[in-house]
Amino acid sequence: MEANAHSPFFSSLAALCQQSFALQAVGDTPAAVTAPWCLTLLAMEIEGAQLQKLAEFLRECHWQVVAVDILAARPGCSVVRLQLDGDIAFDDARLALLELGQELGLELALQAGHTQRAPRLACFDMDSTLIQAEVIDELAKIAGVGDQVAEITLSAMRGELDFQQSFRKRMSLLKGFTEASLAEIAPRIPLMPGAQRLLLALRALGCKTAILSGGFTYFAHYLRDNHLAVDFVHANQLEFNGGALTGGVIDPIVDGARKALLLQQIASELELPLEQVIAVGDGANDLPMLSLGALGIAFHAKPKVRAEAPQAIDGFGLDAALYLFGLNDRQISALLGESAE
Known part of the structure; x- marks a missing residue:
C-alpha cells in the first residue's frame, strides 16, 4: 500500500x-x-x-x-x-x-x-552461523583441552594473537584426536534454525551458495553432503597421520582476509558483480566479506560485529534473511513447496 x-x-x-x-x-x-x-x-x-x-x-x-x-x-x-x-x-x-x-x-x-532482490551468490560462515557450535571448541572439550583452547581464544580477542596464530596454537593442542571420533561428532552438531530453509530457498531462486569458514572442510563437507544445499566449500583442511590429527595445519588458513578474497574469486568465476552477492556471518573475521556485497548480514553476532556490519538479524532464524530479498511468507512457502497457512 x-x-x-x-x-x-x-x-x-x-x-x-x-x-x-x-x-x-x-x-x-x-x-x-x-x-x-x-x-x-x-x-x-x-x-x-x-x-x-x-x-x-x-x-x-x-x-x-x-x-x-x-x-x-x-x-x-x-x-x-x-x-x-x-x-x-x-x-x-x-x-x-x-x-x-x-x-x-x-x-x-x-x-x-x-x-x-534475490542474490546470485550467497556466502556463509559455518560455525555459529550455519551450525549451533564452534567446532574447534567442541573438539577441544572432548580432547580435554577445552580450557587451554578457550584461553588462546581470549588472547586473540585481546589482540595478543591474530587469527592465524591462534588457529595454529589451538590445532597443536588437538594432536592425536582420531578421525573416528570426528565421524561420531559430525552428526551431533545441531544446525542453526532456518539454515535448511534458507539454503533450499536460495537454490530455488537460482542462487549459488558457498561456505567460507575458518572451521574445517571435514564438517563443511558433511553439511553439504547430508543437510544443506551448498555449491562451494572453502575451509581449513585437517592434517591426519595414521588416522589421527597431527596438530599441524595445511596452508592457506581461511581467515577474514581469505574469506573476502574467496568471495571475490567465486563471484569472478561465476561472472557476477558484487552487487549480486551477499554474505552472512557472526564473527569479527567475517567483517571483511560482510563489507563487500549487496548485503552483509551479521547473524546472532557480538555487539562489535553487529555495530560494524551493514545489516543484522538477531532474534530470528537464518531464513529471516529472505525478507531482506523482498519476499513475503506466501512467496517463501511457494518457493519451498510448503502449504501456505
Whole structure:
C-alpha cells in the first residue's frame, strides 16, 4: 500500500500500518521497489507504540515513507517493509537505527532499494552461523583441552594473537584426536534454525551458495553432503597421520582476509558483480566479506560485529534473511513447496 509523503502519515505510522494490515493480505505480491532505500522491521509482534516512535524518528530525519508492505504477520513473527526516500548517509543511519531498534525492541535493517532482490551468490560462515557450535571448541572439550583452547581464544580477542596464530596454537593442542571420533561428532552438531530453509530457498531462486569458514572442510563437507544445499566449500583442511590429527595445519588458513578474497574469486568465476552477492556471518573475521556485497548480514553476532556490519538479524532464524530479498511468507512457502497457512 502506497503512502503519500504529504499525507498526515508521519503523525501516525501506526495507523498507516494497521490500515495496510487490513487492506493488504500477506499473500499479495509486495509492491515493486522504486525508492532508493528500504527499511525492514522485524519483531515477534509489532506494536503501535513502537511504530509511533519510529515515525517520530523518521520525521526528525526528513525520511519519507513512500510505500508499506506487510511481509509476515503470524504468531511470533511480524515483518514490515518501508520504502524510504530522503538524504540518507548509510553508515550514520544504520548506527542510529541500531540504537533505536534496541530502544524499541525492534530489529531494523536498512538497505539500498536495489538490493531488495534475490542474490546470485550467497556466502556463509559455518560455525555459529550455519551450525549451533564452534567446532574447534567442541573438539577441544572432548580432547580435554577445552580450557587451554578457550584461553588462546581470549588472547586473540585481546589482540595478543591474530587469527592465524591462534588457529595454529589451538590445532597443536588437538594432536592425536582420531578421525573416528570426528565421524561420531559430525552428526551431533545441531544446525542453526532456518539454515535448511534458507539454503533450499536460495537454490530455488537460482542462487549459488558457498561456505567460507575458518572451521574445517571435514564438517563443511558433511553439511553439504547430508543437510544443506551448498555449491562451494572453502575451509581449513585437517592434517591426519595414521588416522589421527597431527596438530599441524595445511596452508592457506581461511581467515577474514581469505574469506573476502574467496568471495571475490567465486563471484569472478561465476561472472557476477558484487552487487549480486551477499554474505552472512557472526564473527569479527567475517567483517571483511560482510563489507563487500549487496548485503552483509551479521547473524546472532557480538555487539562489535553487529555495530560494524551493514545489516543484522538477531532474534530470528537464518531464513529471516529472505525478507531482506523482498519476499513475503506466501512467496517463501511457494518457493519451498510448503502449504501456505
